[in-house]
Amino acid sequence: MIDLENVSKTYSAGAPAVNDINLHIDAGEFVFIVGNSGAGKSTLIKLMLKELEPTAGRIVINGKDLKTIKHRKIHLLRRDIGVVFQDFRLLKDRNVYDNVAFAQRVVEVPNRIIRRKVPAVLSMVGLAEKYKSFPKELSGGEQQRVALARALVNNPPILLADEPTGNLDPKNSWEIMNLLEEINNRGTTVIVVTHNKEIVDAMQKRVVTIQKGMVISDEKAGGYLYED
Amino acid sequence: MKIRTWGYSIKQGMINIKRNKLFSLASIATIAICIFLIGLFYSVFVNINHMVEEAEQQISVTVFFKPGITDEEIANLKDQISKRAEVKEVTYTSAEEAWEEFKAVYFGDHMDLAEGFKDDNPLANSASFEITLNDISMQDVLVNYLNSLKDQGIRQVNASENTASTIDTFGKLVAYVSVALIVVLLAVAVFLISNTIAMGITVRREEIGIMKLMGASDLFVRAPFMVEGLIIGLIGAVIPMIVLLVLYNRVVLYIITHFQQVSSFTIFLPVKDVFNILGPLALVIGAGIGLIGSMITIRKHLNV
Numbered sequence: 001m002i003d004l005e006n007v008s009k010t011y012s013a014g015a016p017a018v019n020d021i022n023l024h025i026d027a028g029e030f031v032f033i034v035g036n037s038g039a040g041k042s043t044l045i046k047l048m049l050k051e052l053e054p055t056a057g058r059i060v061i062n063g064k065d066l067k068t069i070k071h072r073k074i075h076l077l078r079r080d081i082g083v084v085f086q087d088f089r090l091l092k093d094r095n096v097y098d099n100v101a102f103a104q105r106v107v108e109v110p111n112r113i114i115r116r117k118v119p120a121v122l123s124m125v126g127l128a129e130k131y132k133s134f135p136k137e138l139s140g141g142e143q144q145r146v147a148l149a150r151a152l153v154n155n156p157p158i159l160l161a162d163e164p165t166g167n168l169d170p171k172n173s174w175e176i177m178n179l180l181e182e183i184n185n186r187g188t189t190v191i192v193v194t195h196n197k198e199i200v201d202a203m204q205k206r207v208v209t210i211q212k213g214m215v216i217s218d219e220k221a222g223g224y225l226y227e228d
Numbered sequence: 229m230k231i232r233t234w235g236y237s238i239k240q241g242m243i244n245i246k247r248n249k250l251f252s253l254a255s256i257a258t259i260a261i262c263i264f265l266i267g268l269f270y271s272v273f274v275n276i277n278h279m280v281e282e283a284e285q286q287i288s289v290t291v292f293f294k295p296g297i298t299d300e301e302i303a304n305l306k307d308q309i310s311k312r313a314e315v316k317e318v319t320y321t322s323a324e325e326a327w328e329e330f331k332a333v334y335f336g337d338h339m340d341l342a343e344g345f346k347d348d349n350p351l352a353n354s355a356s357f358e359i360t361l362n363d364i365s366m367q368d369v370l371v372n373y374l375n376s377l378k379d380q381g382i383r384q385v386n387a388s389e390n391t392a393s394t395i396d397t398f399g400k401l402v403a404y405v406s407v408a409l410i411v412v413l414l415a416v417a418v419f420l421i422s423n424t425i426a427m428g429i430t431v432r433r434e435e436i437g438i439m440k441l442m443g444a445s446d447l448f449v450r451a452p453f454m455v456e457g458l459i460i461g462l463i464g465a466v467i468p469m470i471v472l473l474v475l476y477n478r479v480v481l482y483i484i485t486h487f488q489q490v491s492s493f494t495i496f497l498p499v500k501d502v503f504n505i506l507g508p509l510a511l512v513i514g515a516g517i518g519l520i521g522s523m524i525t526i527r528k529h530l531n532v
């Protein structure tokens with residue numbers, strides 16, 4: 001499903017943010033990516049979305065080689081991947097409902113389906129009542145859940161979540177993690193970048209640890225290795 | 229892109245225009261002025277052309293023959309003259325026909341007055357060729373040629389004063405000046421539209437980035453800005469067309485009532501004949517400017 005071969009990324013100056021990473025993730029897997037701040041996790045996600053180009057190496061997602069994919073087909077790659085961005089990237093001038101509906105609109109889903117699907121996803125992430133609120137009226141945790149709803153609404157085969165519990169209290173964090181696990185059980189490949197040691201330790205999923213842009217461990221059913 | 233999506237794109241395009249009223253208005257105004265001038269010049273130009281054509285119909289060169297010329301010589305001359313490229317038609321009028329025509333024109337109802345001349349045609353020497361031209365600007369060339377045929381039996385060459393040629397020259401001048409001015413204005417219009425749309429793109433930069441990461445197709449991202457350009461262009465075309473429609477007949481009427489030289493409606497084209505072509509032309513130009521302006525900006529600022 002996801003294949004990274006010797007992938008490196010160096011920003012204009014300085015040390016590589018991602019350094020010769022090899023990673024293979026099968027369809028239907030649930031993978032934690034952990035590592036301290038600045039380790040290169042978000043860069044990795046941007047590479048998989050072709051938001052950034054790798055300096056070296058090869059990335060293949062769902063059979064599409066990101067190097068050779070035609071420019072006008074990039075959007076099809078992105079439709080395979082739902083993303084919860086670390087900084088949410090919500091539209092500030094639109095309310096919760098419209099933010100989630102937006103994800104469907106841009107992939108040209110009929111209105112009839114949007115009207116049915118958006119409320120369903122919002123209630124799944126526990127935001128049904130706040131559908132009219134604007135992002136600035138929401139807490140960090142609520143915004144994170146809007147971002148999650150938006151990533152899920154098109155039922156993508158792959159879900160990338162960049163620190164989806166970063167702003168949540170333990171109870172809410174567990175709710176979100178249980179949700180992600182449930183989505184994974186329905187067949188979606190789920191990749192979660194997180195700092196949440198308690199959850200990683202408890203869930204016993206595959207854990208990939210990154211340090212200074214390199215994979216330093218890849219455990220089948222492991223716990224949180226790295227201590228800050 | 230699916231049809232229902234265009235509804236969304238059109239709505240977004242209109243939001244762009246509303247958000248950016250000042251620039252949109254400036255763009256619409258420039259296009260409107262530009263298309264107004266195109267319409268104005270076009271109206272003047274087709275009317276001048278029409279007048280030239282009318283004048284050309286009336287213009288001809290008349291050739292009279294030396295006394296004693298034979299029918300065979302006349303037929304020979306007719307052949308030679310007809311072969312000239314600038315010549316459209318050569319019509320022979322015999323002395324008898326000339327006299328009949330003269331009588332009809334000058335004696336009219338009093339044909340009896342002409343009876344006195346009965347057997348003595350006063351126009352005995354006025355058999356003539358009436359030569360019409362394909363291109364009135366060639367009149368002088370033809371007259372020179374005809375004068376060179378004097379030893380073959382031509383007595384006199386009469387050419388009407390060449391007003392049509394003057395109108396034609398004036399028409400060409402109007403055309404050159406207007407084309408130059410219109411080209412400049414079109415460039416200004418394209419520039420303004422592309423700037424207007426660039427503003428819209430700047431405002432939406434974040435949204436566009438998010439759209440692309442969520443899998444929006446290139447066309448979906450571009451469509452609202454294409455729609456924006458198109459709407460601005462079309463509004464900019466419709467306004468001057470309405471103004472010109474209202475003005476056209478009034479101006480024609482004004483000219484006819486205030487200038488004695490111009491005596492009849494028929495020298496102007498009817499409004500319908502002008503706008504049959506001008507209307508669609510204006511819409512195409514407006515839409516074209518709008519789309520070109522937005523495409524330029526999309527290429528430059530929307531890296532999709």
Ligand SMILES: Nc1ncnc2c1ncn2[C@@H]1O[C@H](COP(=O)(O)OP(=O)(O)O)[C@@H](O)[C@H]1O
Nearest residue numbers: 011012017035036037038039040041042043044
């Ligand atoms: N746009 C950028 N330009 C330059 N350097 C960057 C940029 N984004 C991230 N970096 C650097 O790349 C490294 C990895 O960053 P990031 O992938 O965001 O780490 P993480 O998500 O693991 O915290 C960091 O050293 C960071 O400063």
Ligand SMILES: [Mg+2]
Nearest residue numbers: 041042043086
């Ligand atoms: Mg990060």
